Amino acid sequence: MASGSPYTIKWGIMATGGIAETFCKDLLTDPTSRDVHDVRHEIVAVSSSTSADRAAAFIKKIDGPSSAKTYGSYGELVADSNVSIIYVATPHSHHFQNAMLALEAGKNVLCEKALTVTASQAKKLVEKAKEKNVFFMEAVWTRYFPLSIKVRELIASGEIGTVYRTMADLSFNENSDKDDDKVTFPDSNRMVNKDLAGGALLDLGIYALTWVFQTLYHLQPASSKESPKVLAAINKYHTGVDENTSIICQFPRNKTIGVATTSIRVGTCPNGTTTAAPAIRIQGSKGEIQVPHPAFRPVSYSVIKKDGDGKVEVVDCPIPKDEKRNWGHGMFWEADECARCVRDGKKQSETLPWEESMVIMQTMEEALKQGGVEYPELITTDVYDAKSPLNTGNQ
Numbered sequence: 526m527a528s529g530s531p532y533t534i535k536w537g538i539m540a541t542g543g544i545a546e547t548f549c550k551d552l553l554t555d556p557t558s559r560d561v562h563d564v565r566h567e568i569v570a571v572s573s574s575t576s577a578d579r580a581a582a583f584i585k586k587i588d589g590p591s592s593a594k595t596y597g598s599y600g601e602l603v604a605d606s607n608v609s610i611i612y613v614a615t616p617h618s619h620h621f622q623n624a625m626l627a628l629e630a631g632k633n634v635l636c637e638k639a640l641t642v643t644a645s646q647a648k649k650l651v652e653k654a655k656e657k658n659v660f661f662m663e664a665v666w667t668r669y670f671p672l673s674i675k676v677r678e679l680i681a682s683g684e685i686g687t688v689y690r691t692m693a694d695l696s697f698n699e700n701s702d703k704d705d706d707k708v709t710f711p712d713s714n715r716m717v718n719k720d721l722a723g724g725a726l727l728d729l730g731i732y733a734l735t736w737v738f739q740t741l742y743h744l745q746p747a748s749s750k751e752s753p754k755v756l757a758a759i760n761k762y763h764t765g766v767d768e769n770t771s772i773i774c775q776f777p778r779n780k781t782i783g784v785a786t787t788s789i790r791v792g793t794c795p796n797g798t799t800t801a802a803p804a805i806r807i808q809g810s811k812g813e814i815q816v817p818h819p820a821f822r823p824v825s826y827s828v829i830k831k832d833g834d835g836k837v838e839v840v841d842c843p844i845p846k847d848e849k850r851n852w853g854h855g856m857f858w859e860a861d862e863c864a865r866c867v868r869d870g871k872k873q874s875e876t877l878p879w880e881e882s883m884v885i886m887q888t889m890e891e892a893l894k895q896g897g898v899e900y901p902e903l904i905t906t907d908v909y910d911a912k913s914p915l916n917t918g919n920q
Contacts, residue, residue: 531556531563534864537570537608537632539599539623541583544637545614548664549587551857554847559857564864566857570594572602574615574918588850599623599916603630610660610863613637615915616715618722618904621646622915624661628653629911633660635863639727639889640882642900645907647886651879660867662859662874663882665735667821669858672842673739676807676814676826681744684828686811688744692784693736693805695729695820698792706763708789716789717764722900724766726759726889730787732820736805737774737783738885751778752884759896762789772892793818803827822855 536552538545552566568589573579573596580595596602603611603626610633613623617639624636628650640663641647654661667673680688699708699716708717715721716728745751753774762768769790774783793804803815804823812830816823828838846853862874873879893899903915910916 531565532864532868533565533567534860534867535567535569535607535609536860537572537602537605537611538568538583538614539572539602539611539627540614541571541573541579542614545583545612546587547854548612548614548856548860549589550850550852551854552860553587553589554850554853554857556857556861558847558853559845561857561861564861564868566860566864568593569607570596570602570605572596572599574599574916598918599626600911603627603632609633610635610867612664616721617727618642618715618720618900619915621650621904621907622910622913624650625653625909626911626916628657628659628661629909631657631659633863633867635662635664635859637664639722639731640886642722642727643905643907644883644887644890646905647883649907649909651883654872654879658872660863660872661879662863662866663877664856664859665731665877666856666859667732667735667823668739668877669862670823670842670855671858672816672823672826675840675842676816677739677744679814679828680740680807680809684811685807685809685813685830688740688781688807688809690782690784690808691737691740691805692786692808693733693820694786694793695732695804695818696725696786696788696791696793697729698795699789708762708768710789712764717762717766717768719765720901720904722904723764724762724768724770724893724898725787725789726767726770726892729789730770730772730785731885731889733785733787734772734774734783734885734888736807736816736820737785738881740807741774741776741779741781741783742884743881745776745779749778751776753783753888755888755891755895757892757895759892759898760790761896761898765898767893767896767898770892770896772888774888793820
């Protein structure tokens with residue numbers, strides 16, 4: 526690589542669903558449109574679990590490079606020597622087996638959130654990443670937004686004094702207009718399908734927990750860092766997954782409390798207006814920081830000081846677009862982080878280290894346990910099987 530030229534990371538994309546499409550479109554944007562000049566991204570391979578034709582159709586859909594290889598199995602994808610990092614874009618029910626397949630092949634891995642279904646699965650993935658000496662990260666894209674970085678900096682600098690509480694919500698009112706007992710999703714949909722680890726918490730609630738953890742846990746001094754005591758309340762949908770979940774995370778040593786709520790029965794903003802109410806409130810002794818809905822992709826934050834005479838300082842943080850493609854969703858920042866870590870030989874990201882992903886999984890597992898939510902053994906086992914139907918698509 527010539528001095529001063531950007532480092533190019535070569536991506537292999539595992540799965541061809543909606544989240545993969547959004548991520549890949551961000552990979553294809555011009556990094557300079559977000560003022561990034563040190564790294565760039567190349568999609569070199571895409572795989573469906575069942576058909577190379579589906580992978581080819583995906584590349585065409587995203588206007589991706591015609592040079593990208595297309596595979597009809599995940600095994601072929603992870604064996605491609607030209608791929609330096611695998612993006613696991615499958616449902617979280619499949620993450621343990623799929624990510625382990627890639628790690629066993631010695632690939633760097635960015636795995637969508639929720640990282641796994643159980644804490645023991647997350648622990649085994651981390652252990653395998655250590656054993657293989659590769660980079661591994663959970664794809665909590667919101668953490669890498671300049672907005673999130675700025676909010677963490679404000680908290681660390683004491684801008685709102687000592688922070689004692691964070692309240693965060695991500696909820697969407699998905700009640701059916703035809704049947705009060707049902708939501709808009711069919712029972713087979715991943716949002717409510719127990720076989721796909723459905724439910725509000727693992728899909729939506731992880732974003733509420735992300736704000737609790739990045740404002741309370743992540744910023745704790747190493748000498749006093751502690752996992753939270755967890756108290757959860759859950760209402761279950763008729764499929765057995767959670768439809769309405771509230772979690773209190775208490776950090777006794779640091780005297781902080783986080784409240785994370787999520788629901789598919791009510792909405793954070795009932796009418797969809799992002800400014801109707803804050804989705805996140807980070808409350809300190811000298812004031813608070815508010816972040817509007819949606820928790821996963823906020824574009825502004827507000828600072829309200831205790832002694833500020835009612836003044837609200839609103840800071841806009843728009844997500845830049847590549848004008849040529851007219852696209853920019855915000856997932857490119859986590860991709861940039863991956864590229865820099867791989868370039869620099871880092872095996873984990875300081876913004877979301879392995880240990881923190883594991884503690885978040887422990888928190889969600891405890892909440893689900895308290896709520897009596899149980900998932901099938903096929904997706905909760907922590908025994909890796911290269912020939913699992915979750916890896917081969919033979920379900």
